[in-house]
Amino acid sequence: MSAANTLRADLQLIADWVAPASRVLDLGCGDGALLSWLNRHKAVRGYGVDFDVNNVVRCVQAGVNAIQGNLETGLAEFEDQRFDHVVLSQTIQAMHNTEQILVEMLRVGREAIVTFPNFGYWENRWQILQGHMPVSETIPYQWYNTPNIHWCMLGDFEALCAKNGIRVLERVVMNEAKRIHFLPNLRGSLAFYRVARQTA
Amino acid sequence: MSDLTRSVGIVQAQTAVFDTPLQLASGAVLPDYQLCFETYGTLNAARSNAILICHALSGHHHVAGRYTPEDKAAGWWDNMVGPGKPIDTDRFFVVGLNNLGGCHGSTGPSSINPATGQPWGSSFPVVTVPDWVRSQARLADRLGIDRWAAIIGGSLGGMQTLQWSIDYPERVAHALVIASAPKLSAQNIAFNDVARQAILTDPDFHGGDYYAHDAIPRRGLRLARMLGHITYLSDDGMGEKFGRMLKCGDYQFGYEVEFEIESYLRYQGDKFSDYFDANTYLLMTKALDYFDPAKDLNDDLVAALKKASARFMVASFTSDWRFSPERSREIVKALVAADKEVVYGEIESVHGHDAFLMLDEPYVNLMRAYLNRVAEEVNA
Numbered sequence: 001m002s003a004a005n006t007l008r009a010d011l012q013l014i015a016d017w018v019a020p021a022s023r024v025l026d027l028g029c030g031d032g033a034l035l036s037w038l039n040r041h042k043a044v045r046g047y048g049v050d051f052d053v054n055n056v057v058r059c060v061q062a063g064v065n066a067i068q069g070n071l072e073t074g075l076a077e078f079e080d081q082r083f084d085h086v087v088l089s090q091t092i093q094a095m096h097n098t099e100q101i102l103v104e105m106l107r108v109g110r111e112a113i114v115t116f117p118n119f120g121y122w123e124n125r126w127q128i129l130q131g132h133m134p135v136s137e138t139i140p141y142q143w144y145n146t147p148n149i150h151w152c153m154l155g156d157f158e159a160l161c162a163k164n165g166i167r168v169l170e171r172v173v174m175n176e177a178k179r180i181h182f183l184p185n186l187r188g189s190l191a192f193y194r195v196a197r198q199t200a
Numbered sequence: 201m202s203d204l205t206r207s208v209g210i211v212q213a214q215t216a217v218f219d220t221p222l223q224l225a226s227g228a229v230l231p232d233y234q235l236c237f238e239t240y241g242t243l244n245a246a247r248s249n250a251i252l253i254c255h256a257l258s259g260h261h262h263v264a265g266r267y268t269p270e271d272k273a274a275g276w277w278d279n280m281v282g283p284g285k286p287i288d289t290d291r292f293f294v295v296g297l298n299n300l301g302g303c304h305g306s307t308g309p310s311s312i313n314p315a316t317g318q319p320w321g322s323s324f325p326v327v328t329v330p331d332w333v334r335s336q337a338r339l340a341d342r343l344g345i346d347r348w349a350a351i352i353g354g355s356l357g358g359m360q361t362l363q364w365s366i367d368y369p370e371r372v373a374h375a376l377v378i379a380s381a382p383k384l385s386a387q388n389i390a391f392n393d394v395a396r397q398a399i400l401t402d403p404d405f406h407g408g409d410y411y412a413h414d415a416i417p418r419r420g421l422r423l424a425r426m427l428g429h430i431t432y433l434s435d436d437g438m439g440e441k442f443g444r445m446l447k448c449g450d451y452q453f454g455y456e457v458e459f460e461i462e463s464y465l466r467y468q469g470d471k472f473s474d475y476f477d478a479n480t481y482l483l484m485t486k487a488l489d490y491f492d493p494a495k496d497l498n499d500d501l502v503a504a505l506k507k508a509s510a511r512f513m514v515a516s517f518t519s520d521w522r523f524s525p526e527r528s529r530e531i532v533k534a535l536v537a538a539d540k541e542v543v544y545g546e547i548e549s550v551h552g553h554d555a556f557l558m559l560d561e562p563y564v565n566l567m568r569a570y571l572n573r574v575a576e577e578v579n580a
Contacts, residue, residue, distance in 0.1 A: 047536065047542070049484070053545050053546065053547060053548070053562040053566065054562065054565070056543065056544070056545050056566065057545075057562065057565045057566050057569045059543070060543055060566065060569040060570050060573060061569045061572075061573075063573065065541050065542060065543050066544075067532060067536075067542065067543070067544040068544050068545050068546045069517075069544075069546075072393055076529075076533070077529060077532075077533045077536060078536060079530055079533075079536070079537050081534065
């Protein structure tokens with residue numbers, strides 16, 4: 001059992017948004033750290049989804065129920081409105097079907113939590129000004145081997161939400177575990193959104 | 201990967217006789233019957249560490265170990281069941297049995313019907329997956345096992361595992377459903393019917409009473425097995441193993457064995473027809489065809505699985521087209537909708553349906569991780 005009691009700072013922020021005893025779907029769940037913590041500390045029930053069978057094995061070792069699946073093809077295994085929260089952590093920028101997954105998340109869940117590296121972060125801009133694609137702690141890849149194909153900044157993501165009738169309930173922008181309130185799109189490296197369907 | 205070589209060693213089959221009549225789904229009643237089984241490992245004091253292995257179409261109770269040191273082959277799942285193996289006999293008490301209607305020691309068509317003193321033959325009733333599960337529950341009673349730590353089955357064995365979880369929810373803690381399906385597709389039933397037709401139209405079949413004629417419908421059984429084998433392998437796996445390899449180097453322009461794949465299939469068919477009973481083959485394929493736990497619930501699999509209280513592990517293999525990953529995902533989808541705990545692995549493998557009997561590394565890792573969790577729960 002990997003029963004770590006402290007979560008990575010970005011996962012902790014997500015965990016804080018999850019209501020106790022709620023039902024959670026964690027997309028791209030990796031080793032199951034978030035669900036394992038939520039399960040032990042907030043009596044949350046749910047499933048992780050991951051493309052990699054080795055991550056499914058890691059989840060089982062952590063006591064997490066993981067379902068192997070491909071997010072690119074949608075969430076066909078899950079019925080409408082099964083979950084209170086659907087989480088997509090630092091994955092949306094690496095997806096082909098970006099818009100589809102966002103819509104799917106709010107089909108199967110009441111609320112979605114989406115996090116992504118903010119491309120508008122000043123260090124990224126500075127590297128571009130210097131003539132290079134950004135490489136940083138939150139973007140640890142070279143342009144030729146990056147899985148990240150759909151970069152966006154805060155405003156871009158919010159525009160995609162608006163286009164799909166999705167309302168932003170809460171936004172937090174962080175840099176190195178600190179919340180950024182002033183000039184977030186310039187000073188924040190990681191964006192966290194809690195979103196829901198616009199009520200008719 | 202530690203200790204995949206250790207074995208449970210020399211084992212012995214046991215027989216349990218049941219004289220309480222068993223009411224079957226068909227309406228027929230078996231007045232009495234016996235089940236042949238084997239056990240490995242030790243049942244703990246709390247009787248909480250028992251695992252039941254349900255076999256597939258041609259399986260039986262001899263799951264692991266050897267009867268004598270000279271035995272060429274070990275039990276059919278010896279690579280997965282044993283000390284230090286994923287189904288770890290140092291921690292679990294593992295039970296394998298031969299299903300009712302089988303031909304390896306449990307009462308079946310080739311057994312003597314006490315009422316006539318003759319083999320049952322064509323008069324042996326068709327049994328279904330729920331019938332098997334009821335008979336297995338009686339074996340559990342006999343062994344003093346109220347609740348299985350896990351029930352594990354591949355293919356037709358996975359169907360029994362699902363049925364157990366629905367029919368005896370309080371008696372199954374974990375259900376491992378591997379390379380299975382919630383019910384057969386038309387294509388799958390079609391394959392079974394071709395196999396049955398091969399047997400039924402063999403002149404040596406004698407309407408199922410070939411024992412009295414001192415005959416065996418060997419040709420039919422052989423064809424049935426050859427057909428089955430094709431569907432258990434993947435195109436890629438078969439291509440990798442045999443390709444277009446010729447036995448004699450060049451075309452012979454005749455109808456004898458030329459390609460290696462022909463030789464392999466004929467060998468498998470011959471071997472099978474030496475030891476397997478044709479009536480049992482018919483009966484097993486019918487049990488497969490009839491399996492449909494949602495049938496009496498307006499085809500609502502979710503409603504059927506709502507009854508279960510087990511936690512589930514479902515696994516499928518990418519190249520399995522007889523019981524494809526899509527079919528396993530149907531089970532997963534229904535389990536999620538029924539609000540059950542489920543782990544699902546879709547294992548990359550070239551071994552087709554047979555992969556559930558192989559040792560693809562992610563499969564072994566998944567089984568080991570899941571069963572480790574089961575063992576920890578029962579302090580095994």
